[in-house]
Amino acid sequence: MxxxxxxxxxxxxxxxxxxxxxxxxxxxxxxxxxxxxxxxxxxxxxxxxxxxxxxxxxxxxxxxxxxxxxxxxxxxxxxxxxxxxxxxxxxxxxxxxxxxxxxxxxxxxxxxxxxxxxxxxxxxxxxxxxxxxxxxxxxxxxxxxxxxxxxxxxxxxxxxxxxxxxxxxxxxxxxxxxxxxxxxxxxxxxxxxxxxxxxxxxxxxxxxxxxxxxxxxxxxxxxxxxxxxxxxxxxxxxxxxxxxxxxxSRMEVAGHGDIGAGEVRLDQIDLAGPSDEGGGARTDEHFEITMAFEAGQPRLAMVHVGVSEGPATPIFALAQKADVGAGRTVARCTIPRLALPRGRYYVWVGLTDHAGGDLLAWHPAARFDVVGPDLDPTPCAVVRLAPVHVPAEWVLDSEDPSTRER
Missing domain, CATH: 3.40.50.300 (P-loop containing nucleotide triphosphate hydrolases)
Structure with missing residues (x-):
């Protein structure tokens, strides 16, 4: 029973x-x-x-x-x-x-x-x-x-x-x-x-x-x-x-055939963190994303980079206008302080033209692990919009009720 x-x-x-x-x-x-x-x-x-x-x-x-x-x-x-x-x-x-x-x-x-x-x-x-x-x-x-x-x-x-x-x-x-x-x-x-x-x-x-x-x-x-x-x-x-x-992993398999199908192709992507972590990422330290694009003709593009826990919805997204020349163009994005807790994350990349059309479809391009603290807990059923780590210092002072001014 x-x-x-x-x-x-x-x-x-x-x-x-x-x-x-x-x-x-x-x-x-x-x-x-x-x-x-x-x-x-x-x-x-x-x-x-x-x-x-x-x-x-x-x-x-x-x-x-x-x-x-x-x-x-x-x-x-x-x-x-x-x-x-x-x-x-x-x-x-x-x-x-x-x-x-x-x-x-x-x-x-x-x-x-x-x-x-x-x-x-x-x-x-x-x-x-x-x-x-x-x-x-x-x-x-x-x-x-x-x-x-x-x-x-x-x-x-x-x-x-x-x-x-x-x-x-x-x-x-x-x-x-x-x-x-x-x-x-x-x-x-x-x-x-x-x-x-x-x-x-x-x-x-x-x-x-x-x-x-x-x-x-x-x-x-x-x-x-x-x-x-x-x-x-x-x-x-x-x-x-x-x-x-x-x-x-399913999205990576599904997307392999489409990554190079646009006017611009992502030829290479490299991720780098603090040197003492052997190229990995660490919470609240710098993180660098280097991308190499191949294009058949010069294009004025908007480079979009996002980081997610897996799905296409990013925790945060960054964008930068770029002149993508014919041939190979290298773009480097440096994040001075990576505000992510411990876990596995995925870098998504996409390029659009001035009208928002795809030059390179939004797709997962690389994954990396972050070494650092876990997320602080929230009250039950309080939904956190993004798993962002925010460093903070706390000071707690106890006050004797008998010393309060009346």
């Missing part, structure tokens, strides 16, 4: 049948041949493969992975919306789940009626829901639409209603899918504030999101799903690092 707030997934396998197309005679013959050879598994696609993990009460766990990796399917299995092909699932206590915008919401009912319906699905009594009704409506900011049929709501309004009910009725386990991306920036922050309050009460959170900054700010542990299998499971920053390196 699991304690309230605990989640257990033991060797979960899940498959779906592939989409059936209009069959031709040769397809039926081939299908019959496979059945005769007992090789008829081609009509199925495995979306979860031996996924195994346990979430302790009060833990905040993120499910990470690319689209199609099995995150939403796993969340639906944990909430009981669907069953695994093999394996065992257990969740202790009440579940508050927001796994799809319209999950648990009936379009023909009003917002008011859906609040009570959703509460009943969570195992709450009508009296209990009524006691929290005003709080739910106020949080969702739907006071003027609560008696309107939900089929006339926008997707953002439906998400507000669903999240407000799921998070306000004190679930033992809160499971939230990517649907938070539907809301506007202000409501997203309200959701993160509510999640922080839920975690402060010792509740359990299972969070699915492509917003890696929000994931890192909210969760202490990450499970990375890759092609239906758990590729990593550990502290959130370590798991995010593995996932970001994987994303970067």
């Amino acid at each position: 699991l304690s309230d707030g605990a989640v257990s997934a033991q060797h979960i396998w899940k498959r779906f049948r592939a989409d059936r197309r209009q069959s031709l005679l040769r397809d039926e013959v081939e299908r019959a041949r496979r059945r005769w050879r007992r090789d008829d598994d081609s009509g199925w696609r495995w979306v979860l493969r031996d996924v195994d993990f346990v979430v302790e009460p009060g833990e905040a766990v993120a499910l990470l992975g690319a689209n199609g990796s099995g995150k939403s399917t796993l969340l639906k299995i944990l909430t009981g919306v669907m069953y695994p092909h093999t394996g065992r699932v257990g969740v202790g206590g009440r579940i508050g789940a927001l796994i799809e915008v319209r999950a648990g919401i009936h379009p023909d009912l009003t917002g008011r009626e859906n609040v009570y319906l959703y509460g009943a699905l969570m195992g709450r009594s009508r009296v209990d829901v009524a006691r929290r009704f005003d709080e739910i409506v106020a949080f969702s900011e739907l006071e003027g639409a609560i008696d309107r049929p939900v089929k006339f709501y926008s997707s953002g309004m439906e998400m507000r209603l669903g999240f407000s009910v799921a998070a306000s009725l004190e679930p033992d386990v809160l499971m939230v899918d990517e649907v938070l991306a539907v809301g506007d920036a202000m409501f997203q922050q309200k959701c993160l504030d509510r999640i922080r309050a839920v975690l402060a009460q010792g509740r359990t959170l299972v969070f699915v999101s492509h917003d890696l900054a929000a994931v890192e700010a909210t969760c202490g542990r990450g499970v990375w799903l890759r092609d239906g299998s758990a590729a990593a499971d550990g502290p959130i920053r370590d798991t995010l690092g593995s996932y970001r390196r994987y994303v970067e």
Whole structure:
């Protein structure tokens, strides 16, 4: 028997049948041949493969992975919306789940009626829901639409209603899918504030999101799903690092054929840090990026350089106008004090013309490791926009209350 707030997934396998197309005679013959050879598994696609993990009460766990990796399917299995092909699932206590915008919401009912319906699905009594009704409506900011049929709501309004009910009725386990991306920036922050309050009460959170900054700010542990299998499971920053390196490697492979396809080609890139680090990078010390470009004809260009943790969105970006001559042009960018904490980073490079058109497509060109301190922690669910290290000195003075002037 699991304690309230605990989640257990033991060797979960899940498959779906592939989409059936209009069959031709040769397809039926081939299908019959496979059945005769007992090789008829081609009509199925495995979306979860031996996924195994346990979430302790009060833990905040993120499910990470690319689209199609099995995150939403796993969340639906944990909430009981669907069953695994093999394996065992257990969740202790009440579940508050927001796994799809319209999950648990009936379009023909009003917002008011859906609040009570959703509460009943969570195992709450009508009296209990009524006691929290005003709080739910106020949080969702739907006071003027609560008696309107939900089929006339926008997707953002439906998400507000669903999240407000799921998070306000004190679930033992809160499971939230990517649907938070539907809301506007202000409501997203309200959701993160509510999640922080839920975690402060010792509740359990299972969070699915492509917003890696929000994931890192909210969760202490990450499970990375890759092609239906758990590729990593550990502290959130370590798991995010593995996932970001994987994303970067995929982008490098995908981009190799396009790097030289523009009017300007990146021929070489060199990175240099303090000499005592053997060419590596160190926090708060100088860092140099040297690029050699090849062009068929002279061009007036804007050279763009960015540094990211993997995806194309940079932590910071620099730009400089440059006369790129015919043949080889060398550009050197020196950063006097590199404001990055310890970790692995990637240099992205691109060139544009005066109208913003690509002369060299924005692409990852090199990677490097930074030696230095770790990032200072933030309060739970407070999203850091960029992992920038800012040196600071602190002075704390204690004052005796009896010496204060009255």
